[in-house]
Amino acid sequence: MSQAVVERLREVFGERILETSAFRGDDEVVVAPSDWVEVVTFLRDDSETAMNHFGDLTAVDFPEREGPRFDVLIFLRSIEKRARIRVRTRLRDGEPLASVSSIYAGANWAERECYDMFGIRFEGHPDLRRILLYEEFEGHPLRKDYPIDRAQPIVEYREVEGIEKLPPFGIEEGQPFARVDWESRLAGKDLQVSPSLAVQQGQRRMLSDSAIAEAEEAALESARESAGEG
Amino acid sequence: MEPRDEIVESTTETLELPTEPMRLVMGPAHPAMHGTIRMVLDLVGETVIEADVQPGYLHRGFEKSCERGTWAQVFPYTDRLNYVSPMLNNVGYALAVEKLCGIEVPERGQYYRVVLGELARICDHLVCNGAGAMEVGAFTPLLWLLKAREWIFDVLEAETGARVTHSFGRIGGMAKPPTDDFAERVRAALPKVLKTVSEVEALLIGNRIFMDRTQGVGVLPKERALSLGATGPVLRATGVPYDVRKDAPYLVYDRFDFEVPVGEDGDAWDRFSVRLEEIRQSARIIEQALDQMPTSGPVSVDDPRVMLPEKDEVYTTIEATIAHFKLVMEGFKPPPGEVYSFTEGGNGELGFYIVSDGSGTPYRVRVRPPCFYNLQGCRDMILGQTVADIVPTFGTINMIGGECDR
C-alpha cells in the first residue's frame, strides 16, 4: 500500500476524492460513481501510479445504512512501484455503475460476479450475465435480505421416504447464538434469533406457499369429512 | 449457427473445403477436466476460434455461509476452498483477522505456519504437475508424485490429525504446538520428496512427446496476464517475478533466502517448470525455517479474549469454563473495520477482504480467488489452439473448483 498514490490522486482530482483512509495500512480512496471510470483509468495510465496489475473487484451490501446501499471496491496494484490502492464507490440500489472491463480485462468476470451476487448492473459491460449461478436463479444471494437457505432447485428432487436430512444435519446445524436473521432484522424485528425461533422460521421457509395451501386444504377436507360423519 | 465463411477463409489456408464452425461443449463432467468447468467452443476443424469458459459448477455459497457463524467457524470453509493446499488458506484467513485486530503471533507460531504452509504448497504443486502430466498421457509421474504427497500427508496428519482438511489455523496462532519430533519428520520426508521430483523431472523434461504437447501451448502474454489479474505460477511463467512472499513479506518470509522462479514465454511448459522449481524453493524455505525455529515457547498469543483456554482448565476452573463458553457461543469480537490481507496461496495471491461490524459474526468475507482470475485467462490461452491443446493448458492453470467458484 502506498500513501504516495493517495497524494497523487488528491493532487489531480482534488475535491472529487471524497474520503481517504488508511486503516491498518490499507490505503483507500472513495470516489463518486460518476468519477469511477476516470479515476481507475488515471490510476492505470499515469506514470506515477502505474497500476497495471488488476487485483480484485467486489461489493459489500449495507442495507441498514443511510444513503447508498452498496459499496463497490476495486483493488489495484503496481508492479513497478510495488504500491497498492483500494478505490471505493457507493451506489444506491438499482443504480448502475460504468464498467471498467475495458480498462482491466480481469474486471470482466469480477463484474459478472458482482452482478450475479449483488444485482449491481455494470453499464458498458460486454457480456453481463450470471457467472457462478444459473440463469434460472432469481434474486442475488449475497444481498443481506436473501435468506441463506432459500434454494432454487432446477432439477426435481426425488420423492422417496427416508432420504430427508437426519440429525445432526437438521436446519439448525449452524450456530444459533451468532446467527443473524437478516430477514426479520431488516423488517425491524429481533436482532438475535433464539434457537427455537430459528427452527420455526426455517421450517416455514422450507414449506413453499403451495405446500402450505395444500396442507390447509387437506386439513379442511378432513374437517369436512368428520363433520359429515357427525 | 450462422456459417462463418470469412473466418474459415482467413484463418486456415490448409483447409481444402470450407466448413461450418462446429460447436463443441467440453465439460462440466469431462474426465480431463479435474475440476468442474464447462467450455463452449466454436471449432474450425480442430482449431478453437471462439471459446466461452463457464465456471460456477461448484458454487457452494462460501461467502454467504461465512456470514452466519462466528469468526472462528470460517476456518472449515477455508479448508475446502482450495482442498489441495488447505493449510495456506487457513493461515491466509487467520492473518486477515489478525490484521484486523492488530494481533502479532509469537515467533514460533509464525515459523510453524511457514513450514506447514510450504508443505501444503509442495502438495499443491505435486498434484498439479502430476495431474497435468497424466492428462497428456504420462501416468507414471502422477503415481510417483502422489506417492511423494503421501509422505507429506504423513507429516501433516501427525501434526494436525487430518490428511486434507486440517482446520488447524486459529485466530491468534495454531490449534496445537508442534509435536516433539516435528522437525525430524519433516527433515526425513523432504529428501525423499525431492528425489521423487527429480525422477519425475527426468521422465518429463527432455521427453519429446511431453515437450511437444506443452511448449508453445496456451501462451499468455505478460501485459495481458497483468491486466487479467493473473497471479502465482501463471503470472510468473510470463516472466513477472511477482510473489507475495518476496513482494510484501508476511510472517517471517523476509528471513529466508529463496528465489522466485520465472518463465519466459508464459506457455504450459513454463508453468509446469515454474511449479517444479517452486517445489525445490519451498523445500529450501522449510529447511531454513526448521533451523531458525525456536524449539520452545508458545505458538499462539496469550490473550484469553482470542484464544480458547486449555482443555483441562476448562474442566476444572470456572473462569476458563466461562471464557470457553463465551468464545464458542458468541465468538470473539474484532473491532469494526475493513482490511484486505493477502498471502501467496498455491495458485497465486490469495486475498481475504473482511468487513467487521464489531459483532461476533463476520459482516462480509470476500476471498480473492487466484484461480478465478487465472482461469479467466484460459480463453486467451486456447484461442487459435487445437482441442488437444486445451487439456495441457487447463491442467497447468491448476483450476481448483472450490476456490474458483467458492
Next chain:
Amino acid sequence: MEFFGANSPRYDLARFGAEAPRFSPRQSDVLWVVGTISQRQGPVLKRIYEQMAEPKWVIAFGTCASCGGFYDNYATIPGVDKVIPTDVYIPGCPPRPEAVLDGLMLLMKKIETGDREPRVVPPRELPEVTRLRASRQGLPVGAEEKK
C-alpha cells in the same frame, strides 16, 4: 482430491479391479459422486446417471455428496440421493482412503448378495477395541470391572 489418494500407490484402488476410470458414462458400472453437488450441477448429474447402462450403482463419496454437509445453503443439493438413487454412502469430509476402500468392498458385497438397500460405510474401530469387544462377548456388561 482424496479420490486421487485412494488411487495412489499406497492405497491402490486397483487391487479391487476398480482402477480404470471409464471416460464415458455409457461404459461405466459405478458412478462415484465426488464432492459437493451444487444446484447448477444437478441436471448434469442426473443426465450422466441416465446415460449409464443398467445395471448401475452409485457411490456418494464424502459427506457433501451424501447429505450436503455443512454447505447448508442456497447453492447446494442436500445429498445426491435427492437427485439420483444412491447405493453406498461414504462418510468423511473428505473420507480417508481406507473408508473409500471400505465403500468399494461394501458395494461388492451388496452386488454379490443382491442387496439393493442403501448402505452407509460403518466407521472402522481400533484393533484394540475389536479385541476388547471379542474378549467381552458372552460376559454381562460391567462384569470385568467387578473383578
